[in-house]
Amino acid sequence: MITLDTIRAAHDRIRPHIHHTPVLTNQTLNDRTGASLFFKCENFQKIGAFKARGGLNAVLQVVDTKAGKAVATHSSGNHAQAVAYAARQVGLPAYIVMPRTAPQVKKDAVRGYGAEVIECEPTQAAREAGVQTIIDETGAVLVHPYDDEWVIAGQATAATELITDFGQPPFDLILTPVGGGGLLSGTALATHFLSPTTRVIGCEPEGAADAVLSFQSGQVESAPYIDTIADGLMARLSDRTLGYIRQHVSAILTVPDADIIAAMRLVWERMKIIIEPSCAVTLAVVLRYPDQFAGKKVGVILTGGNVDLGKLPF
Amino acid sequence: MITLDTIRAAHDRIRPHIHHTPVLTNQTLNDRTGASLFFKCENFQKIGAFKARGGLNAVLQVVDTKAGKAVATHSSGNHAQAVAYAARQVGLPAYIVMPRTAPQVKKDAVRGYGAEVIECEPTQAAREAGVQTIIDETGAVLVHPYDDEWVIAGQATAATELITDFGQPPFDLILTPVGGGGLLSGTALATHFLSPTTRVIGCEPEGAADAVLSFQSGQVESAPYIDTIADGLMARLSDRTLGYIRQHVSAILTVPDADIIAAMRLVWERMKIIIEPSCAVTLAVVLRYPDQFAGKKVGVILTGGNVDLGKLPF
Numbered sequence: 001m002i003t004l005d006t007i008r009a010a011h012d013r014i015r016p017h018i019h020h021t022p023v024l025t026n027q028t029l030n031d032r033t034g035a036s037l038f039f040k041c042e043n044f045q046k047i048g049a050f051k052a053r054g055g056l057n058a059v060l061q062v063v064d065t066k067a068g069k070a071v072a073t074h075s076s077g078n079h080a081q082a083v084a085y086a087a088r089q090v091g092l093p094a095y096i097v098m099p100r101t102a103p104q105v106k107k108d109a110v111r112g113y114g115a116e117v118i119e120c121e122p123t124q125a126a127r128e129a130g131v132q133t134i135i136d137e138t139g140a141v142l143v144h145p146y147d148d149e150w151v152i153a154g155q156a157t158a159a160t161e162l163i164t165d166f167g168q169p170p171f172d173l174i175l176t177p178v179g180g181g182g183l184l185s186g187t188a189l190a191t192h193f194l195s196p197t198t199r200v201i202g203c204e205p206e207g208a209a210d211a212v213l214s215f216q217s218g219q220v221e222s223a224p225y226i227d228t229i230a231d232g233l234m235a236r237l238s239d240r241t242l243g244y245i246r247q248h249v250s251a252i253l254t255v256p257d258a259d260i261i262a263a264m265r266l267v268w269e270r271m272k273i274i275i276e277p278s279c280a281v282t283l284a285v286v287l288r289y290p291d292q293f294a295g296k297k298v299g300v301i302l303t304g305g306n307v308d309l310g311k312l313p314f
Numbered sequence: 315m316i317t318l319d320t321i322r323a324a325h326d327r328i329r330p331h332i333h334h335t336p337v338l339t340n341q342t343l344n345d346r347t348g349a350s351l352f353f354k355c356e357n358f359q360k361i362g363a364f365k366a367r368g369g370l371n372a373v374l375q376v377v378d379t380k381a382g383k384a385v386a387t388h389s390s391g392n393h394a395q396a397v398a399y400a401a402r403q404v405g406l407p408a409y410i411v412m413p414r415t416a417p418q419v420k421k422d423a424v425r426g427y428g429a430e431v432i433e434c435e436p437t438q439a440a441r442e443a444g445v446q447t448i449i450d451e452t453g454a455v456l457v458h459p460y461d462d463e464w465v466i467a468g469q470a471t472a473a474t475e476l477i478t479d480f481g482q483p484p485f486d487l488i489l490t491p492v493g494g495g496g497l498l499s500g501t502a503l504a505t506h507f508l509s510p511t512t513r514v515i516g517c518e519p520e521g522a523a524d525a526v527l528s529f530q531s532g533q534v535e536s537a538p539y540i541d542t543i544a545d546g547l548m549a550r551l552s553d554r555t556l557g558y559i560r561q562h563v564s565a566i567l568t569v570p571d572a573d574i575i576a577a578m579r580l581v582w583e584r585m586k587i588i589i590e591p592s593c594a595v596t597l598a599v600v601l602r603y604p605d606q607f608a609g610k611k612v613g614v615i616l617t618g619g620n621v622d623l624g625k626l627p628f
Contacts, residue, residue: 048586265623268588268623271358272588272589273587274586312623314624
């Protein structure tokens, strides 16, 4: 089980390698929503996303416990860069299995951190088999993108900073996106320990609505369909993340892609910062369900800013 | 003449209405340039650009001295929004003459601040005549975008914050774009008073290269041709701004548009913040003339982030 001490130890472990990211506010967005919004800018984090926190905590733990002489994962997204970056920081080899169809720019970014990219067919089975082969051959330790206590404890440090920097009186609500549930779990745990009166809400695209169903049923469910611009939020929960979320999260709210794109554009235009589609789902929820947020102090974790500028949705 | 007291009084006057903007750094850009770059983020300023500072100082001065019951200007850019915003803050009517060909989104933004937009033919003569008519009819006071001591003193407050927040040892260099020269003049004056060992460099597009010629000749020159994506930097210097620049600026360096676009993209991708083309000319200069900046501590004023997301150059 993750305790406050686990999270604090994670924070101490990763602190030399991460940014303590700023919290921004915006008058126009406050006027528009009637809420007081406080945006924790993990788009300014190392590798451009909060995933650096969890990846670092897991990789540093591998080093501290001498669990292995390399790390491996499969990912086509920010977690791939996070593990590659973390491994470079500590001098471990990293093997990243990526679908051969992943954008060249993402493969290049991972290689830019010195990791080895192993291409595979673009199926979940091929990705998992590819990683297993690497582990068997090299003795690398798997760093799962979310179904991992070290990763979750690392992701919890974003909310820890947000809550600690904010001081009193506490937030009414804290919002994060939910994909596999690592960030939402970590955020809910940190909030439970550090700001117990604050409610945590997970925000999910309608086109990858597994978490809202799992939250209701108590079992890991699949999304009815997968079709969303939020490519970082397509994964299902695990038993582990569902457990933390059922225990410490108040609600999961969903929004359609049109709302996500509109919210993303609003942040770009009004806050002058770059966020990726998966990151915009939180503000989209605030705009879609205004009655739940008006008059409230709301912490929002902006998760990442890695977009392909050649393929913008507007 | 503008003194340190003038600038400090301007800062006190406008402080309740502006953001004290943050200074960001970026490891990738430092590695790439060999310099230590400190970016003063006026793209996060009210109205999305530093122009809010000068506009406010001038408009507040009109109120303090009872110089008139309204303000007027002609602009199709950030100065129009700055004057409109400033006038709304103090409850004065504002009349903004804009070419009828200006983008609807810019006219709407000005109207959104409660100012009256007067459309004119898209020529300099029509703009000036339009403003004169307004002044004659309403008794409004002209707020010139740069040929104005109050405006220059207001723009000087950006460098004042940058220098004061940075502390010791001082910057080796501070860079700003140069169009009409209001920001460059204010920056050079503030730096002269507060950090006299720091050199100030103006950065100009090759496609609007009037300031570099005027700096050499000592007279206000026209650009050989006007053709640049940096639409905020097309104006010529005035005798006033040329005087300040000749006195306190070390050099003016020019860059082609391809460099400006590449620098803009680099900031978007690496810093995850939105800057407009006119704002990217400073980093473009650092990248084009690396020998002048390697190993140096360089303050860079990021001037604005107002871009039409539907018309990006990449």
